[in-house]
Amino acid sequence: MTAYQKLVVYYFSGTGNSENVAKWMADIAIEKGMEVSLINIAKTERRHIESPKPDALIAFISPIHGFNYPPVMLNFLFHFPKGWNKVLLLNTRAGMLIGEWITPGLTGIAFYFSAFILKLKGYSIQSMFPVDLPSNWISVHPGLNERTVKYLHERNQEKVYRFARKVLSGGSDFRGLYEIIQDTLVAPISLGYFFMGRFLFAKTYYASSDCDNCDLCIKSCPVKAIKNVDNRPFWTFNCESCMRCMSNCPKRAIETGHGSVLVVGLLSSLFISGLFYSFFRQWFFEIEGTFLGFILKSALFLGILAVWYRIMHFAMRFKFVERIIVYTSLTKYKFWGRRYKALKNTGK
Numbered sequence: 001m002t003a004y005q006k007l008v009v010y011y012f013s014g015t016g017n018s019e020n021v022a023k024w025m026a027d028i029a030i031e032k033g034m035e036v037s038l039i040n041i042a043k044t045e046r047r048h049i050e051s052p053k054p055d056a057l058i059a060f061i062s063p064i065h066g067f068n069y070p071p072v073m074l075n076f077l078f079h080f081p082k083g084w085n086k087v088l089l090l091n092t093r094a095g096m097l098i099g100e101w102i103t104p105g106l107t108g109i110a111f112y113f114s115a116f117i118l119k120l121k122g123y124s125i126q127s128m129f130p131v132d133l134p135s136n137w138i139s140v141h142p143g144l145n146e147r148t149v150k151y152l153h154e155r156n157q158e159k160v161y162r163f164a165r166k167v168l169s170g171g172s173d174f175r176g177l178y179e180i181i182q183d184t185l186v187a188p189i190s191l192g193y194f195f196m197g198r199f200l201f202a203k204t205y206y207a208s209s210d211c212d213n214c215d216l217c218i219k220s221c222p223v224k225a226i227k228n229v230d231n232r233p234f235w236t237f238n239c240e241s242c243m244r245c246m247s248n249c250p251k252r253a254i255e256t257g258h259g260s261v262l263v264v265g266l267l268s269s270l271f272i273s274g275l276f277y278s279f280f281r282q283w284f285f286e287i288e289g290t291f292l293g294f295i296l297k298s299a300l301f302l303g304i305l306a307v308w309y310r311i312m313h314f315a316m317r318f319k320f321v322e323r324i325i326v327y328t329s330l331t332k333y334k335f336w337g338r339r340y341k342a343l344k345n346t347g348k
């Protein structure tokens with residue numbers, strides 16, 4: 001039996017995990033004879049989001065980025081029209097495997113913040129459900145092996161099917177709330193990531209000399225964050241680190257520049273500390289450790305990072321510079337750099 005006539009799923013996905021969850025939800029809705037719409041928000045013009053029909057159940061599905069939904073999803077929620085429908089909030093997070101145990105990712109403030117926005121718009125939250133699919137964040141950890149990826153897909157597909165059967169029959173599942181303690185503890189980091197971390201990560205990506213300018217990364221970027229500058233892909237601050245470019249590149253030419261970021265991080269922190277210690281302390285007032293100090297330091301750092309990235313982009317036309325940057329990128333090495341792409345949805 002189904003409690004609804006229609007399911008509308010809005011999703012964002014970098015490497016396919018959240019898209020798979022959207023499709024798994026659709027499998028069960030179709031099994032129950034419901035009408036289903038799957039809407040990829042990256043392909044939706046934000047100013048023209050249609051109001052949902054009153055009889056529809058709505059689901060939002062997105063990966064977690066820095067203990068929150070990524071800005072593209074938050075932006076979509078802010079622009080979403082008012083309504084009175086019931087809403088399912090789902091996320092996909094960094095699952096890993098220890099033996100047969102799936103270690104959970106961390107949702108942080110994603111559910112609370114998005115529930116708050118949607119409540120203000122009149123919606124009623126019916127479920128909050130995290131799904132621990134393979135982590136795609138190979139900038140910060142080695143890529144997962146095939147067995148882990150397959151195992152996590154199979155286990156989570158069953159889990160999402162069970163969830164879908166329950167909620168499409170009118171039930172609810174607030175499993176996401178069980179983790180309120182960890183989620184609250186990491187809340188400050190989610191703000192740091194939103195205001196600072198994501199911009200830093202945006203400037204860690206580059207294309208090595210293996211790039212043949214096919215422009216696939218530019219064309220497939222869901223937030224249009226990659227430009228062609230001097231005949232080479234260039235990542236702007238709009239990048240959300242969704243990892244799609246790295247996972248799709250047919251030449252495996254896109255890397256995360258760990259070495260170069262370490263160097264710019266060390267140099268800029270020395271420069272900024274020196275500036276604060278001498279210039280500000282001497283001529284203005286002590287702002288070290290204050291909120292104003294933090295804002296100023298962050299702004300300065302991002303400015304330095306932007307200039308550094310531009311210089312690095314230019315200097316990479318020289319082979320020896322390019323090689324230094326490539327060989328100090330962990331993603332270049334076999335032990336680390338397995339690219340991640342979700343398994344093709346196998347359906348029911």
Ligand SMILES: Cc1cc2nc3c(=O)[nH]c(=O)nc-3n(C[C@H](O)[C@H](O)[C@H](O)COP(=O)(O)O)c2cc1C
Nearest residue numbers: 014015016017018063064066067093094105106136
């Ligand atoms: C930039 C970035 C930040 C991430 N932050 C988190 C996080 O805070 N918590 C978590 O559990 N997983 C995190 N992950 C892992 C992804 O949320 C997870 O792999 C997700 O399933 C990817 O979904 P997609 O394939 O639909 O893009 C992060 C991944 C990336 C690329």
